[in-house]
Amino acid sequence: MPDTPALMSGWVHIGGAVVLLLMVFLIRSYQQRIDEVRRLGSDLAQCDRELQVRQADCEQIITARREMEAALHEQQEFFRLIAESIGEHIAVLDLQGRRVYNSPSYRQFFGNARQLPGTDSFADVHPDDRERVRRVFYETVQTGVGQEIEYRLIRHDGSVRYMASVGKVIQDKDGQAVRVIVVAHDITDRKQAEQWERIAATAFESQQGMFITDAAGVILRVNQAFTEITGYSAEECIGQTPKLLSSGRHDAAFYAAIRHSLERQGSWQGEIWNRRKNAEIFPEWLTISAVTNNEGRVTHYVSTLADISLRKAAQEEIQQLAFYDALTRLPNRRLLQDRLRTAMAASARSGRQGALLFIDLDNFKTLNDTLGHDMGDCLLQQVAKRLLACVRDRDTVARLGGDEFVVMLADLDKQPQEAATQSRIVGEKILAALNRPYDLAGSEYHNTPSVGITLFGSQQDAVDELMKRADLAMYDAKATGRNTYRFFDPQMQAVVTARAALERDFREALQRQELFLCYQPQVDRAGRIVGAEALVRWRHPQRGLVSPAEFIALAEETGLILPLGLWVLETACAQTTVWAAQAGREEFTVSVNVSARQLRQPNFVEQVLGVLAKTAANPRNLKLELTESMLLDNVQEIIAKMTVLKKHGVGFSLDDFGTGYSSLSYLKRLPLDQLKIDRSFVRDLLSDPNDEAIARTIVALASNxxxxxxxxxxxxxxxxxxxxxxxxxxxxxxxxxRPLPLAEFEAFLQAH
Structure with missing residues (x-):
């Protein structure tokens, strides 16, 4: 087992190395971090420095941008000020002709309420000019070359203005067209001025002569009509004065009056006589107008003249037609009345008498009917000459119309008796002159006059009253045998007054239904009543029954025969319908007299047919009676009217046959049904062989x-x-x- 302290010592050595290594690592790592931090710091410092530089650049850019915006705003404001201050209208259009921008003046031109941007700029162009403007616009876009053009625009209120505009193409950096700037201005005043100049130029060369003088009256310019009227060329007139045309007919006072009018009123016009280059004197109508400058000083005179020779001749002709008879060249009624008023006023002042002689030719109508109107006119012309030879120069001979003449004698004696004697002498002279034979196309013809005379003097009589007096006296001369003269008598005035009262009463009678019809039966050979004649009667409130001889003639003269005749026709037709509905009277006819005035009405046929329709009368039960006198005038028209009514079934009877002037050639053409023998032949039929022969002849003629x-x-x-x-x-x-009122006639019918 290893030694623990040694092991521990070893582990210590190993651990320290590790720590060292770790420290070294850590130090290195730290160093690296420090280096990195330093590097980062350096980088950060570098970045900071770069950031500062970039910030400076941004500030410069921002500043530059602000400066550019300010400059742009300044330019825009400058552009706006220019656009608003100049007279032209500016518009920016896209390539399709739509408005992108319009200057304020353009918007005001169309009306402030009008929104123009984005609208079609061609829509406001006059329809007659629109296609031409559109074509020029697109040519400008394609070629880049602006064209000036004149056209008409219609504003929002409908008014038309003349415009002149030119376009400029705006291109981008690549040279492509992007916009079109149009600059336009209103040339309406110029166009109107040009038009007035053309009118003035045309007027100056009108058919009226014109000449312009300076303030001193020296001729500066004449037109072609002036040279044609006067015969002087422009070269002969320029530098001269209007005295060149002086005729010598006007005195110094006449020209002084012209100058005075020019000084006071600045113009003069009137009739003047001038002389042409060929020395012919002619009348002209001259108008002179002064032209003044801003200070009111006369700089020129503009004169127009018109040759009124033809107009003067026409006026004389009109005067002749208006105041003189075309056939005899004597004064007519209008001029006679004017002269008579003057003569009556002169007589009232001087106390001297005057006289009016009314002359009518006896049986003149027979001359026209037998020899023709040409011979009648020839006679009237010879009568006019003879009458003129019977009076003094200061007297007046006039023709009123037809065969009626009037002689006015003025300045007669102050004593009525002496004036009457003077008038009688002239009347006898006229009778003698007009009784001499006349030469009518180589044939001798005799004619006589009837003369009525009335005096006038200090009494204030009306002209019409005086004419009536002379007329009444003339009719009295006719009534006493003709070919004589008669003076006006106060009793004649009483007749006139009575006639006027009768006319007034008759007019009221038509309105108050005082008229009624009587019926006189018509009987055939077997004694059967086959018809009746309707005869009008008048029961006057005070006078009782008035004779038809009085009021029928009055109605004819006054024209009241038309409403009277229509009333008779309507009443008779209505009664015809009643009788035709009775058993055995289906063919009962009623005869109605028709006057010449009725028959001459253009709508006579329509009137008769209208009455028949209104009353439901059978046309075959109506018979219209005409007189021979109606056949003297417009017989063709009468035949035509009769034929139309005849086709509808209306019958016709010719009344009073044999008493007038009948033409057998017309008689056979008239669509008649019956001839009526006049009572004058029947009355003495048993005692006068002539009447018996006439009656027999009429019957034979009718039979044939x-x-x-x-x-x-x-x-x-x-x-x-x-x-x-x-x-x-x-x-x-x-x-x-006898003729019976309706109730009595119906009783008569029942009894028979």
Whole structure:
């Protein structure tokens, strides 16, 4: 067994070595750690130094960045200030034309509420310019070369503005286009100015002559129309004054008035006579306007002139048409009334009398109807010449129309009796002159006048009243046998007053339904009542029954025949419907008289058909009676209207046949059903062979034309028998019954 102390000593030696080794290891390890720490410290120091350097660099970078941001902000602010201060509008667009940036002025241009960025810039371009603008934009993007273009923009309020813009392409570092800057400005004012310049240039070269002078009146410029009007070329006028055109017709006061107007008002216009280069004097309308500078000093005068020769001729023609009769060249009614007012005023001042002679040619209508209107016109022209030869130069001869003439005698004697004698002498002179034969296309023709005379003087009469007096006197001359003269008599005025009262009462009668129809039976050979004639009657509240001879003529003259005729037609048709519904009266006809005025209405056919429809009347139960006088005018139109109504079943009877001027050629063309023998032939049928022959001829004529015949005014059995032997079919007259009111007529029908 080993020695323990030695063993212990050995283990001590071994343990120390281990410890040493361990210490060495530890020291080495510690040294290594120290070295590592030192190295780390060194590295840390190095890192610290590097960190300090990097921190300095970062601070420099940060500082540089801040400086760059400040510079950029400064540039942006500078750019903004420039964009806001200059007049142009700046926009940045992407390559598709969408807005990236718009200057404030651009936004204000479109309206502050408008959000422009991101919108299509082409949408606001006028539709007519849009495609052209889009094409130029894409060409700029592709080529990199900006193009200036003019176009129209539509603002949000709908207004259109003219713009001029140019684009600049922005490229990246590789030279690729990334944006387009567009600078635009509003050129609307310039465009309008150019347009006004063109208008002014066009106006200056208008059809009106124009010339411009300086303040001293020296001509500086003339247009082409000026040279055409005056005959002077521009070279001959420039440097001259307007005196070059002076005609010599105006005195110094005329030109002084022009200068005075220019000084006070800055303009003058009026009619002036000037002289052309060929010495022809012509009328022109001249307008002169002064042009002043900012200080109000006249610098130029602009004058326009128009040749009014044709207008003056037209005015004279219009004057002739307005105040003179086209056929005779005598004053017409309008000019006569003007002269008559003047003469009446002069007579009132001087106390001298005047006279008005109303002249109407006797039977002038017969001349027109037999020889034609051309011969009538020839006669009127000769009458005008003869009347002029019968009076003094200061008197007036006028034509009112048709065959009516008026002679106004002025400045007669102060005493009415002497003035009447002077007027009578002129009246007799006129009668003698107009009684001489006339030469109408180589044929001798005789004609006579009827003359009415009235005086005027200090009494304040109206012109129309004076004309009525002369007219009444003329009609009195006709009533006393024609070819004579008559002075106005106060009794004539009473007739006029009564007629005016009758007209007033008749108008009220139409409204108050004072009119009623009577019916006179029409009887055939067998004594059967086959129809009736409707006759209008008027029961006046004070006068009682008024004769149709009074109010029918009045209605014709005043035009009241139209509402009267329509009322008669409606009333008769309504009654026709009632009778046609009765057993045995299905073919009962009612005859209604139609006036010429009714027949001339353009809508006469429609009116009759409308009444038939309204009353449910059978057209075959209605017979319209016409007179021969209606066939003298517009017979073709009358035939056309009758034919249309005839096709609908309406019958026609020609009333008072034989008393007027009948044309057999027209008669055979008229769609008639019946001829009515006038009562004037029936009255003396038994005692006057001529009346008997006329009646027999009418019946024979009707038979040959296939027409029925009815005789009116049959009062005796002998008359009826003679007419029956002649072949007359139907009769009407007091032999059978007088015209009866509706209730009495229906009783008459029941009794027969």
């Amino acid at each position: 034309l296939g027409l029925e015949v009815i005789a009116e005014g049959v009062e005796g059995v002998e008359q009826r028998d003679v007419l029956a032997t002649q072949g007359c079919h139907t009769y009407q007259g007091y032999l059978f019954s």
